[in-house]
Amino acid sequence: MNERREWVAIIGGGPAGLMAAQRLAEAGLPVQVFEAQATVGRKFLVAGHGGFNLSNAEDKRHFASRYGAEETRFEALLNHFSPTDLRTWAADLGIETFVGTSGRIFPVAAHKPADLLRAWLHRLRELGVQIHTRHRWLGFADATGLRLRNEISGAETTIEPAATVLALGGASWAKTGSDGAWVPLLQEIGVPVTPFAPANCGAEVAWSEFFKTKVGRAPLKNIGLRVHDGPMVRGELMLTDYGVEGTPVYALTPQVRQALHRGGSATLFLNLKPDLPPSTLLARLQQRRNGASLPDFLRKALSLAPPVPTLLRELAPEVSTLKPEALAALLKALPLPVAALRPLDEAISTAGGIPFSAVDEHLMLRQRPGTFVAGEMLDWEAPTGGYLLQGCFSTGAWVARGVALRLG
Numbered sequence: 001m002n003e004r005r006e007w008v009a010i011i012g013g014g015p016a017g018l019m020a021a022q023r024l025a026e027a028g029l030p031v032q033v034f035e036a037q038a039t040v041g042r043k044f045l046v047a048g049h050g051g052f053n054l055s056n057a058e059d060k061r062h063f064a065s066r067y068g069a070e071e072t073r074f075e076a077l078l079n080h081f082s083p084t085d086l087r088t089w090a091a092d093l094g095i096e097t098f099v100g101t102s103g104r105i106f107p108v109a110a111h112k113p114a115d116l117l118r119a120w121l122h123r124l125r126e127l128g129v130q131i132h133t134r135h136r137w138l139g140f141a142d143a144t145g146l147r148l149r150n151e152i153s154g155a156e157t158t159i160e161p162a163a164t165v166l167a168l169g170g171a172s173w174a175k176t177g178s179d180g181a182w183v184p185l186l187q188e189i190g191v192p193v194t195p196f197a198p199a200n201c202g203a204e205v206a207w208s209e210f211f212k213t214k215v216g217r218a219p220l221k222n223i224g225l226r227v228h229d230g231p232m233v234r235g236e237l238m239l240t241d242y243g244v245e246g247t248p249v250y251a252l253t254p255q256v257r258q259a260l261h262r263g264g265s266a267t268l269f270l271n272l273k274p275d276l277p278p279s280t281l282l283a284r285l286q287q288r289r290n291g292a293s294l295p296d297f298l299r300k301a302l303s304l305a306p307p308v309p310t311l312l313r314e315l316a317p318e319v320s321t322l323k324p325e326a327l328a329a330l331l332k333a334l335p336l337p338v339a340a341l342r343p344l345d346e347a348i349s350t351a352g353g354i355p356f357s358a359v360d361e362h363l364m365l366r367q368r369p370g371t372f373v374a375g376e377m378l379d380w381e382a383p384t385g386g387y388l389l390q391g392c393f394s395t396g397a398w399v400a401r402g403v404a405l406r407l408g
């Protein structure tokens, strides 16, 4: 191994980059991480806001299917660094995890993402990993070099690592550093990049001013949601002033995006009583109302409390005149017209990025041997539920293996 082949550069200090750094350092390779922001792991820290969901205890086959078109690829990645490996890794850093009732894996109550990150950075230091914050990658130089700028002094340098891992993230929550500004740098050398699109984000519904004022922000618990005749997703829907959000909406963003792309609009169908068979629902609606108003009747017969009546009137103004059969059908499939998905920067994750066709089986760029890609900058998407971080950790571990193999 000559001088130039002695060390590995990791660009981007998110979970994918830091996992690659750890695995490479454990394999005995000198590693330097370059991060544009003042600190590493900013999006990782944000991930703790809505419950810090590290992975999922779902069985392997289902787990891999969460990555859609990339299922087969992820099967191999998950075999190499599985959810169990992730739990062992966290425990080794002093962070025990537990499996919640939904199968989601979380750190035990007292632990925040900052605790895990602190312990992780301590371990990386022990392993000799050098982290250079405020160092922005500006692009490639010649066959093997990388151009960097020190964000404090403004000084530019070119480094010559033996191998490079790019782990620059997607293009949402730009304030955390994941701004997608790397796209032209890859395109310059002929690497294709699929345009970014919001994933795991809210959907916009043009509510009336009356609805926005009356309902504001309100949860609808235990509902079912689907796009046209697609599979139903269960969970809690949140009505907001711009439309709807929550796990079931996030899970359906690929289908909503496709429908919007095809026809300029999309419809979500809301099942307000997913556990009730249609015949039972109809029988309850056929009971005598004894003069009760629709809201009172729905509450007594079906435990459908506010804001459901307001929602029904908003989306189906004729609701109070409907016969039981038509009302039953409406409660099982209330159409919610979606005008758009929320803007990219608000999304929990992004679809798009470097397609798998542009990398080999080690996730090395075909266009630039010696440069590997990990994490959200690759073109895959998955729902919330721990699949995002697991995907980043698994791709990070996988590229470390590829780099180690390449450097012998």
Ligand SMILES: Cc1cc2nc3c(=O)[nH]c(=O)nc-3n(C[C@H](O)[C@H](O)[C@H](O)COP(=O)(O)OP(=O)(O)OC[C@H]3O[C@@H](n4cnc5c(N)ncnc54)[C@H](O)[C@@H]3O)c2cc1C
Pocket (backbone or CB within 6 Å): 011, 012, 013, 014, 015, 016, 017, 034, 035, 036, 037, 040, 041, 042, 043, 044, 046, 047, 048, 049, 050, 051, 052, 053, 054, 055, 135, 136, 137, 138, 167, 168, 169, 170, 173, 176, 177, 178, 179, 182, 347, 348, 349, 374, 375, 376, 377, 385, 386, 387, 388, 389, 390, 392
């Ligand atoms: C609100 C929110 C909640 C989330 N909750 C969860 C959750 O509970 N569970 C889950 O599984 N996932 C969650 N996620 C998703 C998860 O945080 C991301 O999938 C993950 O952080 C992506 O990791 P990454 O390493 O690929 O990229 P990132 O974490 O985005 O890291 C990329 C790094 O590269 C740096 N960088 C970019 N360009 C350059 C450059 N030119 N030079 C140097 N450095 C550069 C950035 O500053 C950044 O630090 C959440 C995301 C959000 C926004």
